[in-house]
Amino acid sequence: MGEYVEEYPVSSAQKRMYMLHHMNPKVTVYNMPLILIVEGKLDYGQLERAFHSLVMRHESLRTRFVTVDGEPVQQIEEDAPFAVSYASGTEEEARGWADSFVRPFDLQLAPLFRAGVMTISPDRHLLAIDMHHIIADGVTVSILVQEFNALYHGAELAPLRIQYKDFAVWQNARMESGAYKTKEAYWMGQLAGELPVLQLPADKPRPAVQSFAGDVVEAAAGRELRQKLELLAQESGATLFMVLLAAYQTLLSHYTGQEDIIVGSPIAGRPHADLKKIAGMFVNTLALRGYPQRNKTFRDFVNEMKETALSAYEHQEVPFEALVEKLGAPRDANRNPLFDTMFVLQNTESAELVMEGLTFCPYQQKRTIAKFDLTLQAEEKNGGLQFAWEYSTELFERTTIERWTNHWLKLLEQVAADPEIRLGEIDLLTETEKAELLMTYNDPGKDYPNDKTVHQLFEEQAERTPEKTAIVFGSEKLTYRELNNRANQLACILCENGVKPDMIIGLTAERSPETIVSILGILKAGGAYVPIDPSHPEERIQFILADCKANMLITQQKLKKKLLDSQTVINLGQIKWDDSGESSNLISSATPANLAYVIYTSGTTGRPKGVMVEHRSIAHNLLWHAGEYGLTSGDTFLQLGAYTFDASILSTFSSLLTGAAVSMAPEHEAKDPNAVSRIIAADKVTHLCCPPSFFTLLLDSMTPEKALSLHTVIMGGERLPEKMVSRSKREYPFIELVNEYGPTESTVTSSVQRDVQPGKKITIGRPIPGTCMYIVNEKDNLLPIGVAGELCISGRGLARGYVNQPELTAEKFTRMHPANGCTRRGISRGGCLTGTSNFSGGSTSR
Structure with missing residues (x-):
């Protein structure tokens, strides 16, 4: 030393x-x-x-x-x-x-x-x-x-x-002066209030500690586009830097939905001539805060960012590091303080070595470093503009950044051609990406028919496997023939009571084979059922029956009083089932276009809504489900869900259309992990559908020996915890975990992610065949992959609408934008599309 x-x-x-x-x-x-x-x-x-x-x-x-x-x-x-x-x-x-x-x-x-x-x-x-x-x-x-x-x-x-x-001595003394305090006060005002944290749609979870691993993607804009952007700058009394900064903030706003954004930008920090030839760390960073609200024109936003930049230059003396300390900004190990993205316009001439007898050129060395989540560097070169996107490989895939470079150039072309365009009207999608979203992501795959009613499909299976066990309920069993006979008996009773197509029949019963008999009997008679939980408050039961005009109610016990004066009550306990021989199937008056059921949602955002689902919608979904999981007569599907939720329909009827058995857990056992574990072993259950929270509890009760028959667990309604996935695959590697997603309005399942694995991003997967999913903005324009917006679902599984709520039906079930290539009605929910879908927002689970 x-x-x-x-x-x-x-x-x-x-x-x-x-x-x-x-x-x-x-x-x-x-x-x-x-x-x-x-x-x-x-x-x-x-x-x-x-x-x-x-x-x-x-x-x-x-x-x-x-x-x-x-x-x-x-x-x-x-x-x-x-x-x-x-x-x-x-x-x-x-x-x-x-x-x-x-x-x-x-x-x-x-x-x-x-x-x-x-x-x-x-x-x-x-x-x-x-x-x-x-x-x-x-x-x-x-x-x-x-x-x-x-x-x-x-x-x-x-x-x-x-x-x-x-310089260091001078700066330390200067920071005690009144002039410095005035400039410091300016920045404290600029960065007052809650500081925005940029929420870029990352491909990977943010690591606990920033690693700085990075890469670079390059792109270029030609001479003509640069000239248009410079003309826009001149017309606004701004610089090219200010125009590009406004464009960059606009791009970030489109990706995040945020309208308060801070972008960092370096400044030389050498305001005095004596400093221009000194080696040292002079560069300062300016925190440039913008408000890219969607209703502003781009020209107006350029003017705003011009004023922001000019004021920042005037007060550049305040070091960024001192400002961070003064603000008390959080210092997280996995983020930078104040901002996570930078914009740089390289306008300083790089010095070149020119020596007699020697020639020099840069050695192409790849430095995989990114100090920020995302840094956009622009350089005026060869008459055009050269862009380098430095990004964190801990957060983003290269394909994502390559897609963003195309969006950037598309945005620049639009604002250069029409500076009066409103920020919310800018379309980032290239024609190639639109085609990808319309055709590749929404791959129709195998088509499943929907030209038969649900009960017709069941009757065909009952004819193929009449003596095969259809339902297991503890020690009680029903064959396909017995189940079909009982359903026919009930259907005859219903027809005698005047049941017709689209007539809604109330069904309130405890979990038992009679529940399935009732559903099939209602369908065979041509009606549609509305399931009602008998444990619900009487007020809710009365509301549902009155709202859907269900003048007939099927139940397992006599009601103490009629809930509606005009209501016909059919007590299942009073029917003497005849399981001998075979009964003839009724000639049903229902068609695939008639209602199969009405399910009322929880009503947490208002009064309960009755969703009307037709035979063709549920039949298509059932056939997909049976085919997707390869259900055969050798399988047993454990039915745990309440029949008032539509998930129970798939676990019940996809089995009954394929010759598989449905194992029904009694009411008092369906929520008991220990009891369910015993049923899985006793009935040799192969398939199970349940919420992730219940399966987490079930992992504590099962053993590999008891679960040996179980090979597929289908989950939905909640997020799948990564810890649960890791534990399941570690202790039960033979069980496939599946994540299904779908609102009631699109008939149970809209998308699926098969074979969820530890370390693999958990998403809601891809649309099932016959279903299309799009993310659109408030004007129904398609949004890029990863950008949050409204999720629209359309296709064969779409419900008819809401009972007695035509205004709500018209609002939620709308014709999609023709640019989306789909003329079927779609329902809207919050979310963002990430190749396989990943959702943010409030309406992502049933």
Whole structure:
């Protein structure tokens, strides 16, 4: 370690850099390497003299950093031990040498600057320099390149009047002045209130600690687009930077739905002429806050960002690091303070090495580093604009950023052509992406027919497997023949009581085979059933019966009083079932277009809504379900859900259309994990449908031996916890976990994710065949993948609408935008599409 004269305070920027380095001393994220290919005869003697002269000329290159009394200070060595390193090797070895050259610095050891040469042949070399950001910035690199060029040729340079330490001392004193306090107050006003946290739609969960792993995607805009953007800037009295900044904030707003956004942008931080030739960390970062509200025109927003930028320049003296400290901004290990995205317009000329007999060109070294979630760098080049998107690979896939670059160029073209366009009217989608959303994501797949009623499909199966067990309920069993006979008996009774197509029949009963008999009997008679939980308050029961005009009620017990004066009550306990022989199926008057059932939703956002579902919708869904999971007569599906929820329909009737058995848990056992575990073992259950929360409890009760027959668990209605998925696959690797999604209005299941695995993103999967899903904005225009908006579902599973609520039906069941390529009605729910769907928003689960 060399000698030093004395110690000096660090600048605000150096203090933060020092803190960041000590949080991650082994990373190279704040290294500033430059590696060049040199062709020609390189004079090593001149090279070393030039480097030594630079080190002696700039005190920053001889500075080390230590802590004194708990505060970092800088110490300047009179003669720091500096030497150029040399190596030789082949072209193949050059890559490894270049990668190993960039390594961590110890801030206590000067110089924080190194240089090296690798000779590949007498006329071909790699020249590398590297320095820590705490002693340098981008302008410093240009200064050193220019001066090295002169010193290599033996030129004498004029002495520097001041050094970086002088700036650091001045800045520390300046921060106590009244003028500084005034500028500080400006920033406190700009960043007052709750600071927005940018919620970009990431492909991966945010890690607990920021890793800085990154990559770059490049794109370019041609000369014509650049000229249009510059003309827009001139018309607004702005600069190209201001126009691009407004466009970038607009893009971010489209992705996040946020209308309060902070973007960071660097500024040279060298306002005085004496500072322009000094090596050091001068660069400051400006926190530029914008409000890209959707009703503003782009021109108006440019004017706003112009004023924001001009005011920021005027008050740029306040160091970003000091501002963060003053604001008390959170310092999370996985985020940057104040903002997570940067915008940079590179308008400083890069210094070039020009030496007699030597040619230099950049060595293409891939540095996989991203200091922020996303940084957009723009550069005026070859008459056009070159863009580089630096992104965190911990958060984003490369395909996502490539898609965003196309959106960026599309946005620039639109605002350049029509500056009066409102921000909310900008369409980011390219024609290729629209086709992908319309055709690729919504792949129709195998088509399932919907030209028969549910009871017709069951009758066909009963004819194929009459003596196969259809229902298991403890020790009680019903064959397909017995189940069909009982349903026919009840259907005859209902027809005698005047049941006709689309007539709604109330059904309130406890879980038993009679529940399934009742449903089939109602359908065979041509009616539609409305399930009512007998445990619900009488007020709710009365509301449902009155709302859907159910003048007939099927129940297992005599009611103490009629809930409606005109109501016919059929008591299942009074029917003497005849299971002998075979009964003839009724000639049903119901068609696939008639109602099969009405299910009332919880009514948490208002009065309960009765959703009307037709035979063709549920038949299509049942046949898909049976085919998707390959149900056969050898399977047993455990039915746990209340029949008042539509999920119970699939677990019951997809089995009964394929010859599989339905195992019904008695009411008192359906919610008991220990009892359910025993039923799985006793009935050799192969398929189970339940909420994730119940399956989590079931994992505590099951054993691999008891669950040996179980190979498919279908879940929905709640988010699947990652811990539950990991545990299940660890303890029961033979069980496939499935995530299904679908609102009641689209008949149980709209999309599915098969084979959910630990470490794999849990989504609601892809639309089932015959179903289309789109994310649209308030104008029904398609939104890009990953962008939050309204989820619209259309297709064969769509319900008819809501009982007695034509206005609500018209609002929720709307004709979709023709651009979406779908003329069927769609229902709207909050969400965002991510290739396989992942949802944010309030209407994502039933």
